[in-house]
Amino acid sequence: MGTANGVADLRGGIDLGGTKIEAIVVNADNKVLGSARHPTPISGSPADVAKEMAAAMGEAAKAAGTTPNALKGVGVGSPGAINAANGTVASARNLPGWDGSFELGPTLSEQLGTPVFLGNDVQVGIDAEFELGAGRPYHSLIGVFWGTGVGGGLILDGKLWKGRGGAGEIGHMVVERGGRKCPCGNKGCLEAYAGRAAMEARARAKIKDGHKSDLIKIMEHKGRERFTSAIWAAAVEQGDDLAVKLIDEAVVALGVGIASAMNLLDVPAVLIGGGLGVRFGEPYVEKIKAEMADHLFPGHQPPDVHLVGLGDLGGALGAALLARG
Amino acid sequence: MGTANGVADLRGGIDLGGTKIEAIVVNADNKVLGSARHPTPISGSPADVAKEMAAAMGEAAKAAGTTPNALKGVGVGSPGAINAANGTVASARNLPGWDGSFELGPTLSEQLGTPVFLGNDVQVGIDAEFELGAGRPYHSLIGVFWGTGVGGGLILDGKLWKGRGGAGEIGHMVVERGGRKCPCGNKGCLEAYAGRAAMEARARAKIKDGHKSDLIKIMEHKGRERFTSAIWAAAVEQGDDLAVKLIDEAVVALGVGIASAMNLLDVPAVLIGGGLGVRFGEPYVEKIKAEMADHLFPGHQPPDVHLVGLGDLGGALGAALLARG
Numbered sequence: 092m093g094t095a096n097g098v099a100d101l102r103g104g105i106d107l108g109g110t111k112i113e114a115i116v117v118n119a120d121n122k123v124l125g126s127a128r129h130p131t132p133i134s135g136s137p138a139d140v141a142k143e144m145a146a147a148m149g150e151a152a153k154a155a156g157t158t159p160n161a162l163k164g165v166g167v168g169s170p171g172a173i174n175a176a177n178g179t180v181a182s183a184r185n186l187p188g189w190d191g192s193f194e195l196g197p198t199l200s201e202q203l204g205t206p207v208f209l210g211n212d213v214q215v216g217i218d219a220e221f222e223l224g225a226g227r228p229y230h231s232l233i234g235v236f237w238g239t240g241v242g243g244g245l246i247l248d249g250k251l252w253k254g255r256g257g258a259g260e261i262g263h264m265v266v267e268r269g270g271r272k273c274p275c276g277n278k279g280c281l282e283a284y285a286g287r288a289a290m291e292a293r294a295r296a297k298i299k300d301g302h303k304s305d306l307i308k309i310m311e312h313k314g315r316e317r318f319t320s321a322i323w324a325a326a327v328e329q330g331d332d333l334a335v336k337l338i339d340e341a342v343v344a345l346g347v348g349i350a351s352a353m354n355l356l357d358v359p360a361v362l363i364g365g366g367l368g369v370r371f372g373e374p375y376v377e378k379i380k381a382e383m384a385d386h387l388f389p390g391h392q393p394p395d396v397h398l399v400g401l402g403d404l405g406g407a408l409g410a411a412l413l414a415r416g
Numbered sequence: 417m418g419t420a421n422g423v424a425d426l427r428g429g430i431d432l433g434g435t436k437i438e439a440i441v442v443n444a445d446n447k448v449l450g451s452a453r454h455p456t457p458i459s460g461s462p463a464d465v466a467k468e469m470a471a472a473m474g475e476a477a478k479a480a481g482t483t484p485n486a487l488k489g490v491g492v493g494s495p496g497a498i499n500a501a502n503g504t505v506a507s508a509r510n511l512p513g514w515d516g517s518f519e520l521g522p523t524l525s526e527q528l529g530t531p532v533f534l535g536n537d538v539q540v541g542i543d544a545e546f547e548l549g550a551g552r553p554y555h556s557l558i559g560v561f562w563g564t565g566v567g568g569g570l571i572l573d574g575k576l577w578k579g580r581g582g583a584g585e586i587g588h589m590v591v592e593r594g595g596r597k598c599p600c601g602n603k604g605c606l607e608a609y610a611g612r613a614a615m616e617a618r619a620r621a622k623i624k625d626g627h628k629s630d631l632i633k634i635m636e637h638k639g640r641e642r643f644t645s646a647i648w649a650a651a652v653e654q655g656d657d658l659a660v661k662l663i664d665e666a667v668v669a670l671g672v673g674i675a676s677a678m679n680l681l682d683v684p685a686v687l688i689g690g691g692l693g694v695r696f697g698e699p700y701v702e703k704i705k706a707e708m709a710d711h712l713f714p715g716h717q718p719p720d721v722h723l724v725g726l727g728d729l730g731g732a733l734g735a736a737l738l739a740r741g
Contacts, residue, residue, distance in 0.1 A: 172715070182715075231579070243680070247572060254556070254682025255717060263713040264676040268592045268668070275714055279672075343593070347604075351589040352680055355570070357579025388588040389600055390497070390507075392580060 101157060103165035103205075104411025105144050106212065107131070109185035109239065112140075114147035115407040116155035116162065121223055123404065125155030131186065137193035140186055145202040160204030166413030167207060168215035168406045169195065172256075175209050185239075208413040212406055213259060217244030218251055219409030220362050224400030231358040234399075235261055235349060237341075238320070238365035240274070241282040245356070262286060266347040284344035287367055290337045291318040297333055304333035320370035327371075341367075342375065346382020354388040364399030373398055426482060428490035428530075429736025430469055431537065432456070434510035434564065437465075439472035440732040441480035441487065446548055448729065450480030456511065462518035465511055470527040485529030491738030492532060493540035493731045494520065497581075500534050510564075533738040538584060540734030542569030543576055545687050548733060549725030556683040559724070560586055560674060562666075563645070563690035565599070566607040570681070587611060591672040609669035612692055615662045616643040622658055629658035645695035652696075666692075667700065671707020679713040689724030698723055 100119040105112060108131060115126040127150035132139045144167070145159070152159045159165065171183030178196020183189040200207040210218075217234035220226045226234070230249050236242035241262030245252040252258050262282035263275055270279030274289055283289050298304050306318055309325050326334035349361055361383075363376050380396040387393055401408055425444040430437060433456060440451040452475035457464045469492070470484070477484045484490065496508030503521020508514040525532040535543075542559035545551045551559070555574050561567035566587030570577040577583050587607035588600055595604030599613055608614050623629050631643055634650050651659035674686055686708075688701050705721040712718055726733055 245680070247577065252572065252681070255684060256682065257713070257716050258680065258682040260679040260682070260713045260716070263679040264589075265591060265672045265711050266593050268595075268672050270593075277711055277714070279711075347590045347593050351676060354585040354588040355568070355583065355677055355680065356577070357581065357583040357585075359580060386590050386602055386604075388582070388585045389602070391582050391585070 101155065101162050102411045102414040103148055103151065103159065103162045103203075104407040104409070104414065105148060105165060105167045106406030106410055107140070107144060107167060107169045107186075108212070108406070109170070112144050112147045113403070113407045114144070114151040115404065115411060116151050116157065117408065117411045121408060121411065123408075125151045125153065126407070127151040127154065134187050136188040137180075137186065137195065138198065140189070141193075141195060141198045141202065144199060148203055162203075162205045162414075164206040164208060164414035164416060165199070165203055166215070166410035167195065167199065167209050168212040168410040168413075169209055170212050173209050173211050178207065178209055180209065206414070206416070208416075210410065210413045213242035214244050214251055214253065215409030215413060216364065216405045217246060217259075217362075217409070218412055219401055219405045220364065220399050221246045222412060223408060224405060225362050225397040226360065229358075229360040229395075231356075232360040232362055233261070233349065233352050233356065233358055234362045234364065235345070235368070236365035237285060237345065237363060237368040239288050240286045241345075241348075242365065243352075247356070247358070261348055261352055264348045264351055266344045266351075281344050281348035285341035285348075287318065287320065287323070290323070290341060294318065294333055294337055302333050305329065305331045306334055320366040323367065324370050338371075342378045343382050345379045346384075347386050349379065350383040350386035353383070353394055354386075354391065357391055358394060360395045360397065362397050362399050364405065369399065369402055426480065426487050427736045427739040428473055428476065428484065428487045428528075429732040429734070429739065430473060430490060430492045431731030431735055432465070432469060432492060432494045432511075433537070433731070434495065437469050437472045438728070438732045439469070439476040440729065440736060441476050441482065442733070442736045446733060446736065448733075450476045450478065451732070452476040452479065459512050461513040462505075462508075462511065462520065463523065465514070466518075466520055466523045466527070470524060473528060487528075487530045487739075489531040489533060489739035489741060490524070490528055491540070491735035492520065492524065492534050493537040493735040493738075494534055495537050498534050498536050503532065503534055505534065531739070531741070533741075535735065535738045537731055538567035539569050539576055539578065540738060541689065541730045542571060542584075542687075542734070543737055544726055544730045544734030545689065545724050546571045547737060549730060550687050550722045551685065554683075554685040554720075556681075557685040557687060558586070558674065558677055558681065558683055559687045559689065560670070560693070561690035562610060562670065562688060562693040564613050565611045566670075566673075567690065568677075572681070572683070586673060586677055589673045589676055591669045591676075606669050606673035610666035610673075612643065612645065612648070615648070615666060619643065619658055619662055627658050630654065630656045631659055645691040648692065649695050663696075667703045668707050670704045671709075672711050674704065675708040675711035678708070678719055679711075679716065682716055683719060685720045685722065687722050687724050689730065694724065694727055
């Protein structure tokens with residue numbers, strides 16, 4: 092055991108996303124002492140991603156006045172199928188060459204010289220909000236990450252509910268039987284209407300069909316190749332019809348899906364986060380809440396609905412929580 | 417404390433339904449030693465219902481060779497809003513004159529001369545299946561009662577998940593955004609497609625519009641005033657087009673709604689019960705399972721799907737479990 096402010100109490104957290112790697116070092120009070128952000132490699136192998144993660148962690152540690160091997164441990168929030176026991180990540184399809192399984196834990200642990208703990212990216216993000224963010228007043232809650240996909244997580248009676256490992260797929264609750272095709276292959280999922288990837292695919296198809304929209308112009312102006320959350324927000328801001336229509340449809344679908352989850356679980360709170368959630372912020376949290384109202388079971392008390400409190404850092408903070416051991 | 421087989425170890429259980437009151441006496445091993453079934457009063461006040469419940473319990477006790485005041489306690493599974501602490505039941509709208517709140521616990525306790533414990537009818541039914549029925553092999557499960565309405569209950573990590581008291585409203589998960597009107601007042605709920613009451617209303621409207629169906633003839637032949645589960649089963653059995661169509665729609669909606677719940681919770685098992693569930697049995701459990709397959713999240717392992725194991729007695733057995741104190 093180190094002293095209360097000793098280096099042995101410092102922990103690292105890495106949020107491994109499809110576009111960026113966010114690394115932080117926190118103290119025992121979960122205060123961020125150093126951070127670094129690297130773009131996620133878009134080609135190469137899982138080993139290249141691991142190397143980039145180690146580099147980001149090294150920088151974050153340096154900014155905190157320490158080195159990775161002096162940390163108590165490093166937690167990682169990762170997409171894909173996590174096996175926390177043996178440190179593997181499989182089928183992380185948004186990451187380069189990562190269709191199979193890779194020993195991310197052992198690899199990173201060797202490079203950093205400290206134990207590494209893996210968790211599901213969405214689940215650690217929810218855990219961070221529950222312990223440190225907007226979820227602190229509640230004992231149970233539903234977290235919804237409205238971003239490229241629509242992820243979710245459940246805190247039930249103070250604990251992350253994982254089911255058989257994959258619980259929280261609120262984005263794949265059905266909002267319309269026989270409805271729009273979802274990236275997951277099913278039909279009518281919430282994510283088919285509200286996921287940024289699905290919305291972009293639909294917008295591009297509509298534009299190709301001759302619908303007018305400034306989405307592509309805004310994207311090119313910003314030098315991007317995808318419709319990021321900022322691009323959707325800018326398009327809606329300037330009243331772009333197609334963007335407004337698709338975002339409105341997303342809000343309706345979120346209201347329906349979240350209300351369905353509430354009717355099943357009857358928890359006191361819903362947190363809205365994710366790239367689009369954070370970007371669109373409070374006014375859209377209110378819009379989602381209004382849509383939910385039509386579908387909440389009349390016998391239930393409506394839940395509180397909040398924006399997440401930790402913004403972009405939630406993932407890395409939640410990862411650092413894993414390293415408490 | 418009584419001896420292992422002493423009368424002090426006997427408990428009572430009452431399942432208070434909209435059409436019948438089922439009372440049982442069980443021993444410490446939950447073996448049924450006596451039972452009685454009375455029709456639920458269709459007019460009068462909550463006090464009249466309580467009197468009928470006490471009479472049924474008296475008969476069940478007599479059949480078990482004892483008297484109610486010798487029982488360790490009596491559990492009651494009730495519809496409506498239960499306050500277990502003060503023994504009140506409110507808004508039990510299927511029961512006569514029960515729009516307000518009534519002190520069912522104290523009233524019954526005085527008449528029976530033994531403590532009375534109240535629980536939600538669906539929740540105690542699920543608890544019975546979990547402890548004594550088809551749910552025994554599992555630590556977590558979703559129970560679906562396909563009957564007049566579509567009720568549900570969740571066992572998570574060995575415990576009934578109640579949320580803020582009303583969890584498990586799987587029947588009010590949305591299967592079709594903007595869809596059919598539900599008895600709850602919302603649109604597109606699972607129950608709007610699969611609840612017996614909603615199906616009967618739709619069938620009668622279709623028949624009034626000139627659709628051919630033998631449902632009413634079968635009902636009259638059986639001397640009933642409602643389309644009971646037996647009537648639906650008989651109509652489907654003889655290939656009645658309207659009945660087949662409505663039951664098929666119900667199966668699809670159940671598949672969609674249950675899959676949505678699974679994607680959120682990722683539990684290993686689903687139990688199907690309720691009047692229609694028990695009546696249609698295994699072949700329809702398989703049909704529901706097949707419909708679920710189209711909507712389960714591709715990354716998840718499909719759950720086991722079973723018919724409930726305790727049949728009609730589940731509610732009373734679950735009620736008796738409440739009286740363990």
